[in-house]
Amino acid sequence: MNRKVGLFFGTFNPIHIGHLIIANHMAEFSDLEEIWLVVTPHNPLKKKSTLLENHHRLEMVYKACANFERLKPSNIEFGLEQPNYTVKTLLHLQEKYPTNEFCPIMGEDNLKSLHKWKNYEVILENHQIYVYPRISAEKVQNQFKNHPKITRVAAPVMEISSTFIRKAIAEGKNISPMLPEEVWDYIKLMNFYKKKTV
Template sequence: MKIGLFFGSFNPIHIGHLVIANHMAEYSDLDQVWFVVTPHSPFKTKSSLLDNYQRLEMVYRATQDYTKIKPCDIEFNLTQPNYTINTLVHLQEKYPQYKFALIMGEDNLKSFHKWKNYALILENHGIYVYPRVSEHPDSYRDETQFDKHKKIHHVNAPIMELSSTFIRNAIKEGKNVQPMLPQHVWEYLDEMNFYK
């Protein structure tokens, strides 16, 4: 079985994440997509992050109706900050029967050469890339050195211009964000008064 790993803080998870994950599960050779909830990315500050388990709970609620999409908390017990290479090693040890691949946006592919042990990741795992809008539409396509790599698969997923930051700010301003979130997630956020 081939599993696509979609890493993120999911603070909160929104319909954009689900649309991309579902597209990967339905329109690529991935059998499942796992949302890997990141406790703390080396590239992000922790300030506005909800608790790990609250974010995992949102991912659980968002994915409970999808058979091919699952939450994953593997990074909760790994040394921080988490590096993707370490997570992949742990997952491969824990689930030797699965093949793991990464899912990332074109913008991340552009900086992939800065990742810890990126060459080792590419050697052992496929990468499934979804399109992102940029100020210069061709900039990612031109600049990435990995475009022709046999392990990199560009998947023509819908372009989702929705961000968790936008949603958090909208909630803070008292705006209605219900259409941007899976229903179960919206109910949980509302009930817990998150981001207000």
């Protein structure tokens, strides 16, 4: 019997309690045995803006997952050619770990653009997709409404965003309750997301 592994992709810039709540909910309340938090590397073709270096974001994910046995940080995409597509990551993982069954996890708002993903039919043919609710979710394409390869999990609806956290830190706000303690300590130690003084 293959082990079912959920893949929760994100830039995690930074990882926050919303990410952890969803990932842990998927581990505890679905048939997924492990959740890998896949840190998306910086796309060299895009403007860097406020995205921290890959290793710093991975380090924060390691710190955030330390106390959760079934949540695993993953840097699997760091070594793949950029720009990368989910379909390529899934193929790479399946070759590397043939006894695992990999299942992408996405918010309901991403489901509406799934038909625009590269080779999305291949993903649906070979993988079960797990979907969690989002307040911002618009009408989902009819083809995905009752799709046999799409599993909806009634996880808590999270309205925390990394964008909000970065902005708040730049403004000098204390938003420590929104972050795992170790992540908050690391951000303070490294002086991340602070407003640059000229």
